[in-house]
Amino acid sequence: xxxxxxxxxxxxxxxxxxxxxxxxxxxxxxxxxxxxxxxxxxxxxxxxxxxxxxxxxxxxxxxxxxxxxxxxxxxxxxxxxxxxxxxxxxxxxxxxxxxxxxxxxxxxxxxxxxxxxxxxxxxxxxxxxxxxxxxxxxxxxxxxxxxxxxxxxxxxxxxxxxxxxxxxxxxxxxxxxxxxxxxxxxxxxxxxxxxxxxxxxxxxxxxxxxxxxxxxxxxxxxxxxxxxxxxxxxxxxxxxxxxxxxxxxxxxxxxxxxxxxxxxxxxxxxxxxxxxxxxxxxxxxxxxxxxxxxxxxxxxxxxxxxxxxxxxxxxxxxxxxxxxxxxxxxxxxxxx
Amino acid sequence: xxxxxxxxxxxxxxxxxxxxxxxxxxxxxxxxxxxxxxxxxxxxxxxxxxxxxxxxxxxxxxxxxxxxxxxxxxxxxxxxxxxxxxxxxxxxxxxxxxxxxxxxxxxxxxxxxxxxxxxxxxxxxxxxxxxxxxxxxxxxxxxxxxxxxxxxxxxxxxxxxxxxxxxxxxxxxxxxxxxxxxxxxxxxxxxxxxxxxxxxxxxxxxxxxxxxxxxxxxxxxxxxxxxxxxxxxxxxxxxxxxxxxxxxxxxxxxxxxxxxxxxxxxxxxxxxxxxxxxxxxxxxxxxxxxxxxxxxxxxxxx
Numbered sequence: 001x002x003x004x005x006x007x008x009x010x011x012x013x014x015x016x017x018x019x020x021x022x023x024x025x026x027x028x029x030x031x032x033x034x035x036x037x038x039x040x041x042x043x044x045x046x047x048x049x050x051x052x053x054x055x056x057x058x059x060x061x062x063x064x065x066x067x068x069x070x071x072x073x074x075x076x077x078x079x080x081x082x083x084x085x086x087x088x089x090x091x092x093x094x095x096x097x098x099x100x101x102x103x104x105x106x107x108x109x110x111x112x113x114x115x116x117x118x119x120x121x122x123x124x125x126x127x128x129x130x131x132x133x134x135x136x137x138x139x140x141x142x143x144x145x146x147x148x149x150x151x152x153x154x155x156x157x158x159x160x161x162x163x164x165x166x167x168x169x170x171x172x173x174x175x176x177x178x179x180x181x182x183x184x185x186x187x188x189x190x191x192x193x194x195x196x197x198x199x200x201x202x203x204x205x206x207x208x209x210x211x212x213x214x215x216x217x218x219x220x221x222x223x224x225x226x227x228x229x230x231x232x233x234x235x236x237x238x239x240x241x242x243x244x245x246x247x248x249x250x251x252x253x254x255x256x257x258x259x260x261x262x263x264x265x266x267x268x269x270x271x272x273x274x275x276x277x278x279x280x281x282x283x284x285x286x287x288x289x290x291x292x293x294x295x296x297x298x299x300x301x302x303x304x305x306x307x308x309x310x311x312x313x314x315x316x317x318x319x320x321x322x323x324x325x326x327x328x329x330x331x332x333x334x335x336x
Numbered sequence: 337x338x339x340x341x342x343x344x345x346x347x348x349x350x351x352x353x354x355x356x357x358x359x360x361x362x363x364x365x366x367x368x369x370x371x372x373x374x375x376x377x378x379x380x381x382x383x384x385x386x387x388x389x390x391x392x393x394x395x396x397x398x399x400x401x402x403x404x405x406x407x408x409x410x411x412x413x414x415x416x417x418x419x420x421x422x423x424x425x426x427x428x429x430x431x432x433x434x435x436x437x438x439x440x441x442x443x444x445x446x447x448x449x450x451x452x453x454x455x456x457x458x459x460x461x462x463x464x465x466x467x468x469x470x471x472x473x474x475x476x477x478x479x480x481x482x483x484x485x486x487x488x489x490x491x492x493x494x495x496x497x498x499x500x501x502x503x504x505x506x507x508x509x510x511x512x513x514x515x516x517x518x519x520x521x522x523x524x525x526x527x528x529x530x531x532x533x534x535x536x537x538x539x540x541x542x543x544x545x546x547x548x549x550x551x552x553x554x555x556x557x558x559x560x561x562x563x564x565x566x567x568x569x570x571x572x573x574x575x576x577x578x579x580x581x582x583x584x585x586x587x588x589x590x591x592x593x594x595x596x597x598x599x600x601x602x603x604x605x606x607x608x609x610x611x612x613x614x615x616x617x618x619x620x621x622x623x624x625x626x627x628x629x630x631x632x633x634x635x636x637x638x
Binding site: 029212228253280285 | 408446449496
C-alpha cells in the first residue's frame with residue numbers, strides 16, 4: 001500500500017509539472033493559416049520597420065491592398081507571393097521573405113542602368129595579370145601613376161596584411177581608385193577596417209539611430225559613428241570611390257562615409273541605399289523574414305540617403321563603346 | 337544513448353568506491369540527537385554533513401522567444417552540475433552551478449531551424465525546518481532559492497537576430513518536504529523458490545517547490561539586435577535593458593537519495609523549471625524537465 005502511495009505521489013509530481021507548464025505558457029502560435037501569417041508579418045513591420053516616413057509609405061493602404069488577395073485554402077506559393085509582394089512595397093533590399101522554395105526581393109539595382117562590366121576593366125585597364133590579394137583585385141593604371149582596387153563584396157576578409165600589401169604597392173601613386181560598383185555589401189566591420197586606412201585623425205562620418213517603439217517615428221537619439229585611423233600604414237593621397245545602383249548596404253555605408261573624408265571623392269551613379277541594419281525573424285508558418293530597423297543619418301542628421309547616396313560626380317557608362325569605362329576614365333582624370 | 341551509458345558508468349564507479357550495505361552509523365547525520373543540546377551553535381554547524389555534489393543529467397527542454405519567432409524550439413540537452421551541499425534535519429544550504437548544452441530545433445511546414453544553446457545557472461539556497469506535517473513523519477523546511485542564469489543562443493536562420501543572450505535573476509520562496517523511507521531492519525524475502533535478503537538502507541524522498549518572488553531579466557531592447565556594429569563600437573550587451581520585475585518563475589524538484597555507509601550518497605532527481613520574461617512583443621518562455629543523477633561526496637565525515 002505504501003509503495004502504491006509512493007509511486008502515485010511521484011506520478012502526480014511529474015504530471016502536475018507538465019500541466020503547470022500549460023497553465024503558465026500560452027499555446028504556440030504555429031499556424032499555416034494565411035490570415036494569421038499575413039497579420040503577424042504586417043504587424044512586425046508596422047511596429048519595427050525604420051523607413052516608412054522616409055519612403056512615404058502608407059502601410060495601412062498596403063495592408064488593405066494585399067489582405068484582399070488572401071483566401072482560405074490558398075497554396076503556399078500563392079501566400080508567398082502575397083507576403084513577398086507586401087514586403088516589396090517597402091522598396092528595400094534589406095527586406096526579404098525566405099521559404100524553402102523562394103526568396104522575395106525588391107531589386108534596387110534595376111532602378112538605374114547597368115554601369116559595370118568587369119571584362120571591360122580586365123581587357124582594357126588592369127590586364128589578366130592583375131593581383132588578387134584577399135578579397136581585392138588590383139593593378140596599376142595610367143603608366144603606374146594610379147592604383148586601381150576592385151572590391152566586389154564585404155566578405156569580412158579584410159585584414160591588416162592584405163591592406164598593408166596593397167597600400168605599400170601604390171604608396172607612390174598620385175591617387176587610388178576603389179571600385180565598389182555592384183558591391184552588394186556584407187560585413188560592416190570591413191567598412192571601418194578599409195576606411196581607417198584613409199584618415200589620419202578620428203572622423204565623425206555619420207549618425208545612426210534605432211527603432212525603440214511601435215510608432216513609425218519612434219527612434220533612439222542619434223549616436224555618432226566615429227571612424228578611427230588605423231595604427232598601420234595610412235594612404236593620404238586622393239582616393240576616388242566608384243559607385244552605382246548595385247552598391248548597396250555596407251557599400252552605401254562606405255559611400256556615405258566618403259562624404260566626411262576630405263581626400264575621398266564619390267564618382268559614378270547613386271548607390272542603391274540599404275543604410276538600415278536588417279533584423280531577422282520567423283513567421284508562424286516557419287518562413288523567415290528580415291527588414292531594416294535602424295536609420296543611418298548624414299552629418300546634418302537627415303535619413304534621406306536611404307534612397308541612395310548621391311555621387312559627387314555623376315557619370316554613367318556609355319554602352320556604345322565596349323572598350324571604355326567612362327566612370328573609371330573620369331576617376332583617372334580626377335586623380336591627375 | 338551515449339549520455340545514458342556515461343551516466344551508468346559514472347554510477348558504477350561511484351558504487352564501487354564504497355560498500356553499498358547500510359550501517360547504523362549515519363543516523364546522527366539526519367536526525368537530531370540529544371548531543372545537540374550540549375554543543376555551541378558554531379560546533380553544531382560543524383556537525384552538519386557537508387557534500388560536494390557532482391551531477392550529470394539530461395534536460396528535455398523548450399523555449400519560445402517572441403522577439404524573434406512565435407514558434408517553440410525544443411531539444412534534449414545535456415547537463416552537468418557542481419555544488420556544495422550542507423544538510424541535516426534542521427537546515428540545509430546549497431551553493432552551486434549547472435551548465436546545459438545542446439541543440440534545440442523547430443521543424444514546421446517544411447521549414448527547419450536549429451538553435452545551439454548554452455545555459456549557465458548559479459544558485460544559492462537556504463532552508464530551515466518548520467513544524468509542519470511532523471505528525472505524519474514529514475520533515476518540512478522553508479526558505480529561499482536565489483538563482484541567476486544566462487542563455488547563449490545561436491540560430492543562423494534568424495540572421496542578424498541570430499545571437500541571443502538572456503540573463504535572468506530570480507529570488508524564489510521555497511518549501512521542501514522530506515520523508516525518511518529507510519529500511520531500518522533487514523528483511524528475508526522469497527520470490528518463487530528464490531530466497532533473498534533485503535538489507536538495511538538509509539534513504540529519503542524529498543519534494544521541493546520554488547515560487548518566484550522577484551523575477552528580473554537583462555535582455556535585448558525593442559528590436560532585439562543593437563546597432564553597435566554600425567557605430568564602429570561593437571559590444572556584447574548591445575541595447576540591452578534591465579527589468580527588475582518581469583515575468584514569473586516556478587520550479588519543483590523530486591529527489592530520491594540513497595546514503596551509503598561511507599557517508600557518501602547517490603541522488604536521482606527530477607527537476608521541473610519554467611520561467612517567462614517580458615511581455616507581448618519580446619516575451620521569452622523556457623521550460624526544463626531534467627533527470628539528473630548526482631553523486632554526493634561527504635567532505636567532513638559527519
